[in-house]
Amino acid sequence: MKQWTVTGKGGFDDLKLDEKAPVPEVGDKDVLVKFHAASLNYRDLIITKGQYPFPVKDNVVPGSDGAGTVEAVGKQVTRFQKGDKVLTLFTQGHIAGSLDAKTLAGGVGGTVDGVLRQYGAYDEHGLVHMPSNLNFLEGSTLSCAAVTAWNGLYGLKSRELVAGDCVLTQGTGGVSMFAVQFAKAAGATVIATTSSSEKAEKLKQLGADHIINYKDEPNWGEAAKKLTGGRGVQHILEVGGPATMRQSINAIAIDGVISIIGFLGGGKGENEPGFLDCLMHMCTVRGILVGSRQQFEQMNKAIEGNNIKPVVDQKTFKLEETKEAYQYMWDQKHLGKLCISME
Known part of the structure; x- marks a missing residue:
């Protein structure tokens, strides 16, 4: 063979x-x-x-x-x-x-x-x-x-995705696009970040409710939180790594979950958040494989x-x-x- x-x-x-x-x-x-x-x-x-x-x-x-x-x-x-x-x-x-x-x-x-x-x-x-x-x-x-996206949304039993939650996805990689589809099937609201109008259109076709172009809006974490009326999002699939973690922290809701999946943005980032940021935002940050x-x-x-x-x-x-x-x-x-x- x-x-x-x-x-x-x-x-x-x-x-x-x-x-x-x-x-x-x-x-x-x-x-x-x-x-x-x-x-x-x-x-x-x-x-x-x-x-x-x-x-x-x-x-x-x-x-x-x-x-x-x-x-x-x-x-x-x-x-x-x-x-x-x-x-x-x-x-x-x-x-x-x-x-x-x-x-x-x-x-x-x-x-x-x-x-x-x-x-x-x-x-x-x-x-x-x-x-x-x-x-x-x-x-x-x-x-x-797909399994990674599913784990990100359902893997923490104390805070599984439920209808009415808000989910934030990053980009148009495989994990992020599966997450959009799974979240919409569950009755959640989806905020998706991307860098181009072409990719934004694809995310809309999959069901994303709100699109944020992170090149036009570098503080997309705050922008996402505003879209929720200031409450923040319940689930974030973090694929960018240290380069995007600050924005994810800014977007998360109290008792929300950030599932760290990858580091597509590189292994280092400016103004990386730390332990106190998790405490101040009262969220769960988990790594998954x-x-x-x-x-x-x-x-x-x-x-x-x-x-x-x-x-x-x-x-x-x-x-x-x-x-x-x-x-x-x-x-x-x-x-x-x-x-x-x-x-």
């Missing part, structure tokens, strides 16, 4: 294609998946550059988000049968509840071989059934970005029940064009999730 591996930390040139790799063997509890599609995440790009802050094994097959059909099952497998449409779980051992040190070390495309190959074998507990209303390209977008299988399955029910369709970039790459796909995403030419087809 064909598969990609990450052979170093020097960038995209360290992605190597092997066209004669062996198809994985299937253990008693394993499921062999024939992949039809995969989608990329920012994580995949920085792994090749040695910038990912979590463990990565040598010569790993990259990519965490894959969709395919079950080709074969081990003799002890009970959750799947041949022909089922399945998706990969980002952290293979994270079935429910909180992460621990052991499950944290099971990231697909990091310490576990990923999906940028034609076949992959995974423990039956590391897969979920694909929502019936999605095709393989759409399904391949869910494992990381994707989510559990239980959350994935709950989310999939919502996707089916509300016929939610992931936003997929108009350009799809072939498996052999993976290196070009990485560069396309790095150059920020994509809108929504960027997919790779194995067909």
